[in-house]
Amino acid sequence: MPGYSTSISTVDIGAHSYRLRMLTDLQQYADPDGHSARLGISSAQWPLFGHLWPSGRLLAQVMARTEVAGLRILEIGCGIGLSSLVLQRRGADVVASDMHPLAEGFLAYNAALNALDAVHYRHMRWDEPLASLGHFDMIIASDVLYERGHAVTLAGVVARHARPDAVVMLTDPGRGHSAAFGRLLDAQGFTSSEERLALDGDLDMAPRGRLLRYQRGTVAS
Structure with a gap:
């Protein structure tokens, strides 16, 4: 691809293997028309x-096991899109x-790689x-x-787009800003819980992150 290089990797989620086009490393950058810069994406943030970060894989595992029938679901910051593909x-x-x-x-490319229909996508800035x-x-x-x-800004997205009976699920590696987010969702009427998760297939089963779950109303878990 012009300006950056990619490779195809395979990851197992539940009973399925997913082929994913990803950037080859974190040194990639291509912004010939300045679009990323206008969005506030720096060269360090760009790649x-x-x-596929551990938290992204954990979220995909959760989505493979969570009851989702009848729910309208929004993935925020989907990146290469594994959870949405699941x-x-x-x-x-x-x-x-x-x-x-x-x-x-x-x-779109990754959906086609896995013989899936195109996933509905929206470009969205959290602050607009x-x-x-x-x-x-459900928001994930x-x-x-x-x-x-x-x-x-993420709490603002939840305030604008969560139904009265809603659940918000975040996988997080232990960032220091989750407490502030939890307080903001508490003010919106959510109650919270936390679960430590390991990646499927890890031999030592050491936790690789947390599932932060915020519940409001009676949507199924």
């Missing part, structure tokens, strides 16, 4: 979307979103309302609280 394979009503200008293309996106029974994300202001 982060194109990798949900698409399960027949869920899922919308993937990201602010990175290449995320939509990577998601997107009324046409609508409301959701992985490792999205890595900057101080993310707790506030």
Whole structure:
């Protein structure tokens, strides 16, 4: 690909193997028209979307096991899209979103690699309302609280797009901003719980992150 290089990797989630196009390393950068810069994505941040991080794999594992029938689901910061692909394979009503200008293309390519229908995608900045996106029974994300202001902006997304009976699920490697996010969702009427998770297939089964779950109302778990 012009400006950056990619490779295809395979990851097992539940009973299925997923082929994923990803960036080859964290030194990639391509912004010939300045689109990323205008969105506030620095050269250091630019390649982060194109990798499968442990929290992303953990979220995909959770989505392979969670009851999702009848729920409208939003993935925030989908990156290469593994969790949304898992949900698409399960027949869920899922919308993937990201602010990175290449995320939509990577998601579409990865859906095709796995013989799946295209996942509904919306470009979304957390700090800008997107009324046409609508409301959701479940909002999911992985490792999205890595900057101080993310707790506030992500809580704003939840406030705008969560239905009265809703659940929010985040996988997190232990960032320091999750407490602030939890307080903001508590003010929106959510109650919280936390579970330590290991990656499937890890021989020592050591926890690789946390599932942070915020519940409001009676949506099924």
